[in-house]
Amino acid sequence: MAETTNGGAAPLLPTDRRTTLPLTAMMAVMCYLAALTLALSIMLSETAADWSRGLSGTATVQLMPAESKVIDEHIQKTLEILRATPGIASARLVSEAETRSLLEPWLGTLSGVDDLPMPRLIAIAFDPGTVVDTNALGERVSAAVPGAMLDTHQAWRETLSGFAGALAWFAYGVLALIAAAAAGAVIFATRAGLLTHQEIVEVLHFVGARDSFIASEFQRRFLILGLEAGVLGAVFAAITLFVGEIATGAMATNTGANYLPALSPGLGGYLSLVLVPAMAALIAMLTARVTVLAALGRMP
Template identity: 40%
Template sequence: MKKKFPNTTVEETAATATHYDTFKQSIGLGNLLAALTQKNGSILPSQTKSGRSLTIVVSTMCYLAVLAIIANILIYKSVETWTSDVAKQVTVQLKPVDGESMDEQIKNARTILDSTPGISSTSILSNEESLRLLEPWLGGGSLLADLPVPRLISVVIDEANPPDFKSLSQRLTTQINGASLDTHRRWQGQILRTASALRLISLGVLALISITTIAIIIFATRAAMASNQEVISVLHLVGAHDNFVAGEVQSRFFMIGLKSGLFGVVFGMLTYITLGLLSTSYLGTETTQSGFHFLYNSSSIGVFGFLGLFTVPISAVIICIISSRIVVLRMLSGVL
């Protein structure tokens, strides 16, 4: 007997569909946690070699990010310490003038300084101290003794109630021949501008590292999806939601991000400590040594700085799980 029916239909006979929690689905947290806590192992095959290579690449990115953050913190703290020291002091310079006694010049300068409000203390550098300051440039010996060396008065100012520098400078220059006031403000401005530029550069480096890491994760996720096409197809056909598949992929990238971030912090800290040790013993030239001393001795990254380095593994994990999730969901939206 032959029969023909108008449509192809299969009638409903069984239970209703499972409803998933909408919120968890939207962020993928439930599937990620389920994938991370499952004891059955991953549904996706392990990719030991490619996973290891990816971990090395992302670890390198994290290491560079840690170095950039350490540099940023050191520049900030060193400049802050240095500028606050400089800002507390000004210097009166007294050049030798023919026919005038240096002692008289110093006395007059001292009188003006003592009568100026906003000055906490003054300290006159002796001739020997002034000569010592010049030694690195001119060398020691009898040459310096014959030179007319200016004398310096170090003036500590009251930061809460600073003096009027313009008026003080005017009084010094008009009342004492050869006197001048150096407020260090020009140097302070220059070093602050340089430090700001360096910090901006380090932030730019961090941004570049983040963008590169995102690009690497996108590429790796696409590769993982392509190599697991058959697995993903079977998962779909047995009824897996896109969020489930995304959770499986995310869990893999979560571990890569976490491991890489921690490697980056450990190796970054080791580099910081090693360079700190080198700065005190092995670095060759005096200039290089003083550069390292400026960074390492005037400040350390401190406890908060050290804790701040852990933003790297956190960021690496966030970059890994969000990038991989977006790629997976986009790719899956193109298949049935």
């Protein structure tokens, strides 16, 4: 009696997990590193942007230490100039205690610190949306009060912006290297697969299969492999980031180093990890396709 078939289309290339497992594991490690790089770069860029935003609407006038009577005069004169300047929302004298607390992380709580001559600071907040000619303001303050300096935090902002930009380029470089390494691994694996399945490929070719049909068999396999590796890498990276977030938060609380930013990738950072499996699958699939098409192009 004749057997019956269900007619389901079996994969034309044999599937053997044992042969693809090492590559999946290697790709997963690459995806893990890529995911961490991506999340860390986003995290540091956002932190730098936060700092820059915090500094952009403010400025500080620094008054050199002097005798008590003189310094009071300098403070009064400077505050008058500032409050008379359009575009300045507030000008506030920073207390000596506040100034000391700002230096505390660097100088500690030594007893002799109180005896050191401290500059006096006046914190300025600009009206949002208005433009103040800070160069002219700085000149006016310096002319009226000897030794007074207006600090718009421009140098800090430029440093932070440069730092963030350099980090971003560094991250792009690392990601490009990881992508290139992954593509290289897929090329070798695809070539090995072509050699292993050479007879199958030849049969398909001579039965009249188009190159794109044969390539689709390989690219489907590598798409799944890339997706699996990407998901594994992204999940482990998310776990690492989460543990890191909790650990650095606890460390900051225990050591009292609250001036350090929290190492949290935030929702955006965690969401960006979704890109990793998608990119891994795309890179693996396209690399396999191009490799197979190039090899088939050399067949008669």
